[in-house]
Amino acid sequence: MTAGSAKTRAERYAVGLMSGTSVDGIDAAVIRIAGGESDRSAAQLVAFANTAYPPAVREAIFELFDPARATIDRVGRMNVRLGELYAEAALSVIAAAGLAPADIAVVGSHGQTIYHAPEPHIEDGRDLRFTVQIGEGAVIAARTGIPCVSDFRVADMAVGGQGAPLVPFTEYLLYRETERTLLLQNIGGIGNITVLPAGSGAEGVFAFDTGPGNMLIDGVVSLLTGGELKMDAGGAIAASGRVNEALLNRLKQEPYYAQPLPKSTGRERFGAAYAEELLAYKQKHGLSAKDLIATVTMLTAWSIGDAYRRFAAPLHAADVMLVGGGGSYNPTLIGWLKREMEPMGVQVLIQEDIGQSSDAKEAVAFALLADYAIARRPNNLPSVTGANRPVVLGKISY
Ligand SMILES: Nc1ncnc2c1ncn2[C@@H]1O[C@H](COP(=O)(O)OP(=O)(O)OP(=O)(O)O)[C@@H](O)[C@H]1O
Ligand SMILES: CC(=O)N[C@H]1[C@@H]2OC[C@@H](O2)[C@@H](O)[C@@H]1O[C@H](C)C(=O)O
Numbered sequence: 001m002t003a004g005s006a007k008t009r010a011e012r013y014a015v016g017l018m019s020g021t022s023v024d025g026i027d028a029a030v031i032r033i034a035g036g037e038s039d040r041s042a043a044q045l046v047a048f049a050n051t052a053y054p055p056a057v058r059e060a061i062f063e064l065f066d067p068a069r070a071t072i073d074r075v076g077r078m079n080v081r082l083g084e085l086y087a088e089a090a091l092s093v094i095a096a097a098g099l100a101p102a103d104i105a106v107v108g109s110h111g112q113t114i115y116h117a118p119e120p121h122i123e124d125g126r127d128l129r130f131t132v133q134i135g136e137g138a139v140i141a142a143r144t145g146i147p148c149v150s151d152f153r154v155a156d157m158a159v160g161g162q163g164a165p166l167v168p169f170t171e172y173l174l175y176r177e178t179e180r181t182l183l184l185q186n187i188g189g190i191g192n193i194t195v196l197p198a199g200s201g202a203e204g205v206f207a208f209d210t211g212p213g214n215m216l217i218d219g220v221v222s223l224l225t226g227g228e229l230k231m232d233a234g235g236a237i238a239a240s241g242r243v244n245e246a247l248l249n250r251l252k253q254e255p256y257y258a259q260p261l262p263k264s265t266g267r268e269r270f271g272a273a274y275a276e277e278l279l280a281y282k283q284k285h286g287l288s289a290k291d292l293i294a295t296v297t298m299l300t301a302w303s304i305g306d307a308y309r310r311f312a313a314p315l316h317a318a319d320v321m322l323v324g325g326g327g328s329y330n331p332t333l334i335g336w337l338k339r340e341m342e343p344m345g346v347q348v349l350i351q352e353d354i355g356q357s358s359d360a361k362e363a364v365a366f367a368l369l370a371d372y373a374i375a376r377r378p379n380n381l382p383s384v385t386g387a388n389r390p391v392v393l394g395k396i397s398y
Helices: 055-064 072-096 137-144 153-157 167-175 215-224 233-240 245-251 272-285 289-312 331-344 361-374
Strands: 012-019 025-033 043-052 104-117 130-134 148-150 182-187 190-196 206-212 320-324 347-350 395-397
Touching (some): 025 361, 055 072, 055 104, 072 137, 104 137, 148 361, 167 182, 167 361, 206 289, 215 289, 272 289, 320 331
Parallel strands (some): 104 148, 182 320
Antiparallel strands (some): 182 190, 190 206
16 A cells, blocks of 8 residues: 555555553554545454553553653653553454454554643744653554554644544544434543534534543542552442532532633643542541542533533534443443433433444544555544644654
């Protein structure tokens, strides 16, 4: 396959690798793309695997979220280490698909975000917004022998975008409908929503981060258990607690929720420092652990409903919200989300309800984004990121 031959490209396979803000590990997907355009009928999931990060790697990544500890030698070394781990994950999912590396046209690797500063930052009249995703693409290409597209976000920022979210481009390709308005809600570390208005072209799509996804739930669970538990598995703890209305109302005042679009957020806002503050509040006001977890779970459900109410409903009344990401596997969160959305006339389903995978969705997206990049086809959505034009996202290592 050569760049620029998009119109005549034959059926091909692509690998997508995603390591999200939850830092739970590496999601790897193999997809088959039919000849020509990567449109809805054309991309099929062939194999998927999630490999947990080794605990020491996970811990070291968390250290890199703190700019004071993210020294250049640590960042540089982790960049290479993650490249190695990503290459291994790619090779193993390719084998699981019953394929060989030579069958794969391209690997798309998101990398691990360690810092995301999407707001304009003007110095000397120049905008210095930036974002950092590590996991060296050159290492992935060298170990697998497959061209690797990595570092997708910076090209969007270079033309005035937020560099996020990027998945909506693929959601438009894969999910759009003519009769129904769909909301694709991802609940990963951060929550993000894509609005696909019925019958709309790409320019009508909009998307933004709704706030915390599982990040606050994971953060407080981990602090409360001294790191023993990393999540509220099955939402069991939240289900056993009671929402504290005073705290909930206080947390709803976080200015991010009302901030106008385009917007994106991350660990800089809803990370460790935020979870520590919640713990301090718990101690001061004598809340139980389960009530605190119930309250942040409710906040997460509320923030998603609030985002729809504030920014989407006034423009497009939606029919269905389709939830993906790890939050799909927390029935307490999904139950409370239904209670938020259904009175507004929006049915809530998880990807599994329509025969897809909540886990694989983002890895599939990065395989498709890479397929576009390698053909030099623009793959950002300016209406979503705020970029001033379409560009080809991703750096290619041959
Ligand atoms: N069985 C489960 N019960 C409860 N929560 C779960 C379960 N499985 C996954 N999760 C939640 O989902 C999180 C992982 O979600 P996911 O893999 O979608 O995040 P991510 O891709 O890292 O994040 P992002 O999309 O923000 O980059 C876990 O940290 C956990 O909070
Ligand atoms: C900078 C960064 O890594 N952002 C992630 C994060 O996780 C969810 C949300 O915040 C989204 O904006 C984005 O990821 C997905 C994959 C995206 O770009 O669509």
